[in-house]
Amino acid sequence: MDGLAVRLFGQVGATFGGAGLNLGAPGPRSLFARLALSAGETVTADDLVDALWGEVPPRTARSTVYTYVSTLRKALGDMVVGSRAGYRLAVPPEAVDLRRFENGFRDARRLWSADDFCGALAQCEQAVQEWRGTPLAGAVGPFVQRERDRLAALRVDVQELRCAALIEVGRADETIVDLSELAAANPLRERPHALLMTAQHRTGRTAEAHQTYDRVRKALDDELGIEPGRALREAFELIREPTEAAVVPAQLPHGVAHFTGRARMLRQLQTAEPGSVAVIDGQAGVGKTTLAVRFAHLVADRFPDGQLFVDLRGFDARAKPVTVAEALNRMLRALGAEDQPADRGEHYRSLLADRKVLVVLDNAVNAEQVRPLLPNAPGCLTVVTSRNRLTLDGPRVGLNTLSPAESVALLASVLGADRVRQDPDAAGELAEQCGHLPLALRVAAERMGSGSYALVDMVQELRREEDRLDALADEDDELSDVRAVFRLSYRSLEPLPARAFRLLGRHPGTEIDLHEAAALFDTDLDAARDTMAGLLRQHLVEQTATDSYRLHDLLRIFAAEQPEAHADAAVVRLIECALASAHAARVELTPGLGDIVHDANCPHLTPIGYDAALVWAAERLPTLAATVRAAADRGHDRLAAQLAATLAVLCYGTSHWTLWLQVIDIGLAAARRTGDLLNIARLCNDAGVAYHYFLNRPDIAAECHEAAAEILVQLDPEDPSVAANLAVAHTRLDRHRGSLALLKRDLTTAREQGNLFLEAIAALNLSELLSERGESERALEYAREGAELLKRTGSRHRHMVGHATENRGVALLAGGHLAEAIGHLEEALAIWQELGNQRAMGTAMHSLAEARHRAGHTAGVRELLTAALPLAADHTRASAIRALLAEVSAAASPR
Incomplete structure (x- = not known):
């Protein structure tokens, strides 16, 4: 039964694998304590009876002992071993805290005798740490008080030896308080007084050392009628003569247990x-x-x-x-x-x-x-x-903080490798919740070390951010209280950086852009950069890239707890800045869709081009999505809906499908709360695109576009945003219904509006529908037209370029132009791989494999089809891939 730990300091108990064991009522618990005092050795029945009842035991004493043993075996199993000679608790002595205390003192005395004062000090420190309350609390019987008296005397010996070692290693100043208390508690015991005199003398308080000697000499004379003994006399002689020998200090504290990483x-x-x-x-x-x-x-x-x-x-x-x-x-x-x-x-x-x-x-x-x-x-x-x-x-x-692997290793070191190995997922989540901060990890592990918590229990408690710092607190040790330790850094700040720190705690994302910091602080970029540099020097923020920062998760929670009168106004500025930045990126990526807002303004924003906008979108989308949620949570529904609608192009262009669906849900709810019909329609259109391209649910996609169209026909048709979104809805619905006439009408409408981008979309949709109908030449005509229109818009939107390129490749394949088809399909596949669009990669691989197979280029065709199969968007596509794979395999087989 490896992993059993016995506790005799404080309430008598035992844990196995960190979980507490039920030892029953005081009777069996007392018998357990007596067996634990002789861990690994047999205790006779007579000794047990004497321990529990003394010289006048009841007639039923032996049968009661047997009953107690039976109770213990229910909790401990075969760890309680019985024989003719008596009973034995089958655990090694080091599993018992009291025995570790005794062994530590024994080793300390041995090291002291060998003049290894540092080693003696370390052993004493370990022994002192084992003493965690009144010995044998909860146990009864004559043996209890005898054992307590013995241990109390031993504790004084340990304390004296520890102080003596501290003095010898040059840390006499650390002993004055402890030795004063020891001397006061033992007024006639000479050793603590002798040590106190030595410590006082070593720290330049020789006059006080003389007073200590006079005081103890008088007490000995008054109470016992004797003179000071040898130890006191030698100490007195020492303080009377100056020390000429060079002192070699050895003041290093004892190293922390379970040091990991670094x-x-x-x-x-x-x-x-x-x-x-x-x-x-x-x-x-x-x-x-x-x-x-x-x-x-x-x-x-x-x-x-x-x-x-x-x-x-x-x-x-x-x-x-x-x-x-x-x-x-x-x-x-x-x-x-x-x-x-x-x-x-x-x-x-x-x-x-x-x-x-x-x-x-x-x-x-x-x-x-x-x-x-x-x-x-x-x-x-x-x-x-x-x-x-x-x-x-x-x-x-x-x-910096520990790596995830180092964090889990630290937990395993403190809790035991088996415990972490049994639930690695919970250990990983716990490390993440602690922000991989060593102090937080140790506090969490120490709380679980008692056995009252399992890993999953601690994880569950830490999941609520508002409770996390409470769970990582230690009421008895301020230096082990994460919030208290953070507070010391916070209180050292001047008023302006303290305000900045509080406001950063209101930022909803992980990464903080300098523009966003400036919006929060209501300052210009240079002032914001200076403020962040000051917080960086004090390690209250981390710099992740040029003008990009991060607040540690636990520090962010702490900062958000601090009262800030102007927090809401700062958050509104942040949301408005995020909206303006996202809108600027949207215009760069997809011109021609109409403005979401006309007054988006971020005074710190600098112009960006297409490539920069795409990189910015990929990096900032998680933070922008968190800003949408923060806006909705704080009641800023108009801004939440506008920002959610603005992010559509950014999510689509960077293949953040799951994130997009989350943003759409939040934005739609916010738009509906304010009756914002145009953004409801926009977000319904967005949901339709996401359901079609990401979830392959054209039925639900059609419902979303129909809902958008129903709203849009009621709005001002002259509004470019209304017209653009109505065209999107109709285009998607027409594609779904296979209506060639309606798609041609949408192409005409886009031309009449002079919207090249929507005209390109309509032409590409026509190309795809005609290709599905087998009209390859007309499909190729519209594919070329769509690609040319897209080029004329100046847009380099990679998703649109990918669709245009793949449409041309599919149309060329259908028309038998195999060499050209292969070139376009290879280019399209490279774009989809760059964007990480799994669904599109599957269709491009399928078409490219077919083109190569028909052209007689057998190399790599089977590999393309094998890779495309798990990416198939539906059963029809999967069946087509399997059929082509069978055809390719048959052609390759020897006849």
């Missing part, structure tokens, strides 16, 4: 030469301190004269940033300097001039806080961490 960053840091300054910067919670400490431990042996570590508290809600004078005082004391001269910096640099010391300056607020603390010595290396980008000479490591 291999490239560690290699980058290891290239830093002595005499330089390595800077690690990144956003809150990304693991800067963790990386710095990990690196420092890896290279500590290169610095035999010691390691200094100072938390500069640049972002600490509980205290102000450490001043330069305070930091120098701490480092000088750690280096053994008792007196603090007026020029501390000069004295500090003099002490390090000929030494090899590693200096870690954590959580720096700015370069001014750091520069006076740099050793300026050829043998010393300084590592600085900060949430801000610091201007310091030396290599810089910009720390």
